[in-house]
Amino acid sequence: MPLTFGKEYKLCSKRIIDAVFDQGEQVKAYPYIARYLITGLPEPVAFQVVFSAPKRTFRKAHERNRIKRLARETFRLNKSELEMYLKNQNKQLALFLVYTAPKEVSFAENQKAMSKLQKKIIDTIDAL
RNA sequence: AAGGCAAAUCGGUCUACCGCUGUUCAUGUGAGUGAAGAGAGGAAAGUCCGGGCAGCGCAGAGUACCGUACUUCCUAACAGGAAGGGUUCGCAACGGGCAUUGCUCAGAGCGAAUACAGAAAGUGCCACAGAAAGCUAAACCGCCUGCCGGAGCUUGCGAAGGCGGGUAAGGGUGAAAAGGUGGGGUAAGAGCCCACCGGGUUGUCGGUGACGGCGAUCGCCGGGUAAACCUUACGGGCUGAAAAACCAAAUAAACCCGGGCAGAAUGCUUCGGUAUUCGAAAGGGCUACUCGUUCAAUCCGGGAGGGUAGGUUGAUGGACACUGAUGGUGACGUCAGUGCUAGAUAAAUGGUAGACACACACCCAUGAGCAAUCAGAGGUGUUUACAGAAUCCGGCUUAUAGAUUUGCCUUUUGC
């Protein structure tokens, strides 16, 4: 499974984002909160993601950029398990990640949190 | 040498692996794959000014409103910049006056600051205090003086008090009291007179000009506030890249409410109309208002509702950058050569590991010194400051670890 993480993985459709918040499930793994929904996507990929850093806690644009870059990088390095799972199940997932910590978290901790989060998502989907 | 201020430049580098967004080339029917090369700033920030660009049919006039404010120049333009002028403050040579080695006035020069048009067009305000807070000023305490008065006594001098006159030098009030200092003068005083300084008017010379020099003349002419109203001069049409144009997709030229293509009189008439005169309401657009202008008849305004939720252009070659020459005191201009230097769209330019440089902190062999202390090979630790393009430029303002260069000022040491 390649480690590429291009534009097609980006969730842009406003309609799907609204649906995620209306009907989706919530999973927590500090410092992230994720809302997700199994639904059809406009691109032939396993999932599409939004990364978000709140403007209220991160006032400066470069701080928000940093948080989102770290999140994107760690997600890219840990996505293979989730992607394999979804491909096997033939499902598509819309995912919205919110960063909740009040400060920047190190790369190692980020990696831990991200793999934990993805495992949790797989578990909850299985439970359905 | 150290410190401060100002200006300018820079503000990490390299390697490996894994990625992100465009471009070009190759390959492939295609999805795609591979290679090459590019990819944040000096402030990208604040959004405080100015412009380019676009729309408002045409882009009009006046009023209102907003802004700017020493001069000349630079510039596409500006509230920006350059040079110059004035004013204020600090240091202060030479000098003047009185006195005699002190006080005071004034000030070449040097440095710093400066939102710096008009207060003699008008209006308002100047609390408290004070007699008085402003056209021609004004007597609270004082000072001087005329008359009355008479306590007293040294018997012709006269205190207190009263009525009047002169006086802005002194005191007092206040942020501010009607040119300043010194001298003469006087009953006491006063630009009343004089010297120096300041000021008004005016002539002349220099300067593009702000303004300055020199002279004449006037004893002087009149407080502050315009970051109060205002006046004068100059500038500004409004909106804003979510502007705007095009392609594609979708749908409803449907529904409801309001308004509209006027109207009147007279003449002629083949009764279809037509001519003249009067008259011109309501609405929309153009700038808030007025004027002016303009708009259509399947039209205009409003309501409720339905659909779409993509792409291209705008939009990155420009008031562009660098180098050289040249004109200018300078900002900047001109000419020649070379270069192409982000273009994302919920928003790319990153992550991990290692090495290096710089800087800082701590430890410390050692050296200088009587000492306080200073320097410091080496070692350990910390890994960058402020901060992320969003239509583009020119400025301003604010943030910024640290490094380098230049200029000025201060202090210390040595000669």
Place this chain on the structure above:
RNA sequence: UGGCCCAUGGUGUAACUGGCAACACGUCUGAUUUUGGUUCAGAAGAGUCUAGGUUCGAGCCCUAGUGGGCCAA
């Protein structure tokens, strides 16, 4: 991206044309009451978001910043 507004005791608000920053609630102390509440009397608590400037004098005027809120789409 563009535009608008606000900031005053612990809280909510005043302060006229620039002239001693006021009021209510709350807090504290005392009185009344067996105790608490109510009521009465008294007290403390700010220098007006920050830094400059104009002015004799600034909460108010001007400039720059900080923080908070709102609008268009």
